Amino acid sequence: MSDDQCDSESFDDLEPEASCRRGRRKPKTSRSCRAGLIFPVSRIDRFLRKGDYAERIGSGSSVYMAAVLQYLTYDLVDIAGNIAIGAQRRRIAPGHLQQAVSGDSELQCLFGEVLNQEKNCPRNSPATSSRKGKKSSKGLRAPDAIIA
Numbered sequence: 001m002s003d004d005q006c007d008s009e010s011f012d013d014l015e016p017e018a019s020c021r022r023g024r025r026k027p028k029t030s031r032s033c034r035a036g037l038i039f040p041v042s043r044i045d046r047f048l049r050k051g052d053y054a055e056r057i058g059s060g061s062s063v064y065m066a067a068v069l070q071y072l073t074y075d076l077v078d079i080a081g082n083i084a085i086g087a088q089r090r091r092i093a094p095g096h097l098q099q100a101v102s103g104d105s106e107l108q109c110l111f112g113e114v115l116n117q118e119k120n121c122p123r124n125s126p127a128t129s130s131r132k133g134k135k136s137s138k139g140l141r142a143p144d145a146i147i148a
Contacts, residue, residue: 006033031063039066039073076100076107 006029031041045062079100080092087096101107 006036032066035063035067037063037066037070039070041066044069072110079104079107 044066080096083096083099084092
């Protein structure tokens with residue numbers, strides 16, 4: 001989301017009564033902009049309502065959840081970025097995220113066994129994986145008889 005959409009300085013010039021009389025309205029601002037968040041409040045609200053978590057969902061619950069998710073993401077990426085810099089890398093790899101979670105006790109409590117399950121999953125065996133350069137033999141048929 002760009003900063004232009006969330007600027008409130010452009011609205012200071014318009015008077016509320018004068019703008020309504022002329023038929024002009026303020027441009028719509030998203031709930032994320034009003035809350036000062038980057039994470040999408042409306043999308044989280046839609047997921048909460050469609051998820052059957054409760055019969056009634058308050059209007060502030062999606063804003064609060066978006067703020068919590070944004071904070072957790074910022075914290076995790078910040079720690080993983082420091083680990084990547086320490087390893088003299090410019091990009092965050094999945095291993096850096098795992099190290100960030102295993103190094104922080106609060107994140108480890110939160111994520112639990114989620115990131116540790118990847119070690120238990122079997123890797124693709126070489127027999128089942130396909131290579132890009134390998135030609136398939138579906139179009140080729142073995143000759144039934146050699147014609148002399």
